[in-house]
Amino acid sequence: MRSRSVRALITAVAAAACLSLSQAPSAAPPAVPDLGPYVSVFGPTTPRAVIQRKVDEVFRRQERDQFGAGRQALLFKPGTYDVDVNVGFSTQVAGLGMSPDDVVVRGAVHAEADWRQGDATQNFWREAENLSVTPASGADRWAVSQAAPYRRMHLRGDLRLDDGGWASGGFLADSRVDGRVRSGTQQQWLTRDSSLGGWTGGTWNMVFVGVRNAPAGTFPHPPYTRVERAPRVREKPFLYVDRAGAYRVFVPGLRTAARGTSWERGARQPGSSRPLDRFLVVRPGTRTDRIQAALARGKDLLLTPGVHHLDRTLRITRPGTVVLGLGLATLVPDRGTSALSVADVDGVRVAGLLVDAGPVASPALMEIGPPGARRRHDRDPVSLHDVFFRIGGAGVGRAVRTLVVNSSDVIGDDLWLWRADHGSGIGWTANTASEGLVVNGDRVTLYGLFVEHYQRRQTVWNGEDGRTYFFQNELPYDPPSQAAWSHGTARGYPAYEVGGRVARHEGWGLGSYGHFTADPRVVADRAFAAPRRAGVRFHHLVTVSLGGTGTIRHVVNDTGGPSDAITNVAYLRSYP
Structure with a gap:
């Protein structure tokens, strides 16, 4: 028979074990991450x-x-x-x-x-x-x-x-x-x-x-x-807090034939959740080499609000990498490089960023896939969400091109490419930028494409099977003369040009506006240019002469229009 002291000890130990399993205070909530002062x-x-x-x-x-x-x-x-x-x-x-x-x-x-x-x-x-x-x-x-x-x-x-x-x-x-x-x-x-x-x-x-x-x-x-x-x-990735109080990032999956929201009526949202410790939390002043080293270790990036100056290109090479900005986090390539390049890999998401051109001209501010990329990514494409570009306005900025898409199957979801028409560091010879968007990849789909004020072509589409759902454009306000804004025998440059070798392309709801304030006599011969083929189709186009200042002669090729001081707005239901 055990002594009373031994029985008491066993009872106490058992009670303590029971408390630890069912009655002990819950673990302390996860710490709130330091997301910076803004x-x-x-x-x-x-x-x-x-x-x-x-x-x-x-x-x-x-x-x-x-x-x-x-x-x-x-x-x-x-x-x-x-x-x-x-x-x-x-x-x-x-x-x-x-x-x-x-x-x-x-x-x-x-x-x-x-x-x-x-x-x-x-x-x-x-x-x-x-x-x-x-x-x-x-x-x-x-x-x-x-x-x-x-x-x-x-x-x-x-x-x-x-x-x-x-x-x-x-x-x-x-x-x-x-x-x-x-x-x-x-x-x-x-x-x-x-x-x-x-x-x-x-x-x-x-x-x-x-x-x-x-x-x-x-x-x-x-x-x-x-x-x-x-x-x-x-859909765009987003930061959230789970039931335990931990911060995580939800990374939505691909939807096909989508209609209505992804979340209503308790719908199961396609995608996966990632813990915040998988991300490098990037604050303004974080060195570019440290960011690149984190990417090499398999980290995703969460960029906190502020202006992030880069002395070299951030290179995304790992499939599935997420780059998510908070508070319109802004990247500035100071030395004439691209701000961001993505290899020809699956599933990269870039979201919530503003890219400001630096004073040294960049060949491109962002590049998706290298030149000549040929891999298919239809099951897990690269996607861009709320990604905005600015050349000038905050100061002198320069680039040759803004966004170049070489990879196939890319999805764009709210993109604004803007050569500034007001603010600081603007002018025909100040914030120079030839072209906005260049698409070389096949099967690229864009929802909400805004491209404005570039000095030559606003959008150039060379890839097959491209689709654009909504395009908004303003041609450059500031050509100093017709001679300064012409090529060959054509007056001006098209806002949206489909390459002559493209066999299949389609666009819905496309608009281009002219407002030539430096010289109201300037004319754009056409807003849209495309090969006349059955597989290249446009639905619902509009051109506008804003305030009757300047002329857009035709809507597509030599069809439709004009938009001028007499007829401000021209519509075209379809082409061809």
Whole structure:
């Protein structure tokens, strides 16, 4: 028989073991990662006054800071918030849930144009993502132009896309709007894979791809283009907090024949989740060689808000690498190199970046695949999401080309390539850039392509089986003369040129605008150029002479038009 002391010891040990298994305090929550000084993370227990004070402080700093170095990310953990978020320049507002409905904002998440008396044509570089918003007034406003995505949102009310003056946006994707979208003075807009309560209005070019309850009407009156499904699409990666409080990145998978959102009604979202320790968290000032070494070790990249100067090209060589920017993280190649190059590999995602050209001309600011790339990537393509380029505006910047796509099967999802027409360091001989987008790969699909003001061709497409769903372009404002902007016997350069050897290409909802302020006598002979073949087809095109300043003689080749001081707008339903 055991002694009482031994029995007591055994009992105590057993009790302790039981406590450790079922009654011990849970493990400490995961530590909040250091995402740098320009990321603000709010939780549902954060006092409302604290959140509102920070949000207002960021907006006051960023409302007019169009070309400044400030970058901000305002992130909300799952929960409910009574707050009014006015979104200024270079600011990302995002929820940290797996679904937009995990983060509920009762108030507003909106973009206004008060700083320009209602003119929203310069409301660039801002993002609203992964939130559910119940607007206090019953309607929210997102009065924006390019590079201002409204993505993965659930708006429980109406959405207004203008602020009384002109607006020149825009992009809405993977979102649900319970009420009506009122486009107002928006000149053009792409809505992709979303659900709408209704849509009102339209100026020149409104495109709906994979949209439930897209508006009815026949182009060009109203100017609606409807495509029932998105053939191949992938959503943007996003940062979220899991149930244990750990930060992770969700990497969406490929969707085919997509229609409506990826997340509604508890849908299982295709894709996978990656822990944050798989990422190098890159802060401004991190040396380029350290970033490259992390990539070589198999790391992904999470770039925090700020301006990241590069002394060499960042080279992505590992299949499946994710490069995700927060708060419009900005890359600047200081020494005339590319900012980023991607090898001819599967599944790379590049998202949420602004690339600013440096003062030394880069051959290209970004290159996807090397010249001559021939591999197929149809099962796991490279995809680009909310990737924006700027040449000039923030200072002198130069590049020969901006984005070159050599790999096949690439998906582009909201791209803006911009040679600046205002700001600092601009002029015909200052922010020089010959071409915007060059596509050499086959089966490349683009949703939301914005390309503006390049000195020669805006977009050149040499690959087979390319598809563009929505194209918005402004030709260069500043050719000093017709002689300075001509080639051979042709006046001007086309905005969108399909190579003469291409047998199959298709585009839906394509628009090009002319506004030749340096010399209003300048003429562009055509906005679109393509071989006349049965396999090369365009649906719903528009050209505009903005204010009647300058002339676009024809829409495609020698067909359609003109757009000039007498006939400002020309439509073409199809070509050939």
